[in-house]
Amino acid sequence: MKMHRYEEIWLVSAVALIVIFMLITGYQTFALGMGPPSHKETIDPQQVDTTAPFDEPGVYQIGDNEYEVIMTLEAFRFVPGDIEVPVGATVTFTMTSKDVIHGFQIAGTNANAMVMPGYIQKVTQTFHEPGEYLVLCNEYCGAGHHVMSTSITVR
Amino acid sequence: MKDIHVETSREEQDTKSLKGTLFSVMMVGAFIAFMWFGVFWLFMERY
Numbered sequence: 001m002k003m004h005r006y007e008e009i010w011l012v013s014a015v016a017l018i019v020i021f022m023l024i025t026g027y028q029t030f031a032l033g034m035g036p037p038s039h040k041e042t043i044d045p046q047q048v049d050t051t052a053p054f055d056e057p058g059v060y061q062i063g064d065n066e067y068e069v070i071m072t073l074e075a076f077r078f079v080p081g082d083i084e085v086p087v088g089a090t091v092t093f094t095m096t097s098k099d100v101i102h103g104f105q106i107a108g109t110n111a112n113a114m115v116m117p118g119y120i121q122k123v124t125q126t127f128h129e130p131g132e133y134l135v136l137c138n139e140y141c142g143a144g145h146h147v148m149s150t151s152i153t154v155r
Numbered sequence: 156m157k158d159i160h161v162e163t164s165r166e167e168q169d170t171k172s173l174k175g176t177l178f179s180v181m182m183v184g185a186f187i188a189f190m191w192f193g194v195f196w197l198f199m200e201r202y
Contacts, residue, residue, distance in 0.1 A: 006177040013184055021191060034202065110201045
C-alpha cells in the first residue's frame with residue numbers, strides 16, 4: 001500500500017501519543033499505587049452500626065503520622081464530623097454508607113470516591129499543607145444533599 | 156479540445172495537497188497533548 005509521507009508522520013505520532021499516555025497511566029497505577037479507589041469489600045448495609053469497624057467510627061492512629069478514619073455516611077452527614085490531623089499525615093478513610101449512595105470529596109485534593117451502601121470504600125490522602133479542608137458529598141442523596149458537608153483540620 | 160494539463164510528479168502533487176492537513180492534524184495533536192499533560196500536572200500537584 002502506497003502511503004503518503006505526511007500520512008505516515010501523523011499516524012505514527014498519534015499512535016506514539018496514545019502509547020505514551022498509556023505508559024504514564026500504567027506506571028502511575030501499578031508502580032506508584034495511584035489507581036482509583038476500588039476496594040472490593042462488602043458489608044450488610046442494615047447492620048453497619050453493629051459491624052466492626054463501623055460500630056466505632058473515629059480517627060485512629062495506625063503508624064508514625066499515619067491515621068485511619070473509620071467513617072459512616074448517612075443522610076445527610078459524615079460520622080465522625082470535624083476531623084483533626086497533624087501536617088504531613090497520611091490518612092486512610094475507610095467508609096461505607098448506611099442508606100443511599102453518597103460521595104466523598106475533599107476539595108482541592110484528589111480524594112474523590114463514591115460510597116455505596118453494601119460496599120466498603122477506601123481512599124488514602126496525604127495532607128502536606130496545614131489548613132481546613134472542605135469535605136463534600138458529591139452524589140445527589142436527597143433533599144438535604146446540599147448541606148451534607150464536613151471539614152478536616154490539618155494543623 | 157487540447158489537453159493543457161501540466162505533468163507534475165505524483166510525489167510533488169501529494170506534498171502540496173497535504174501540507175495543510177499535516178499542520179491541522181499536528182495542531183489537534185498538540186492541543187490533546189497539552190490538555191492531557193495539564194490534567195496530569197494538576198493530578199500530581201494535588202496528590
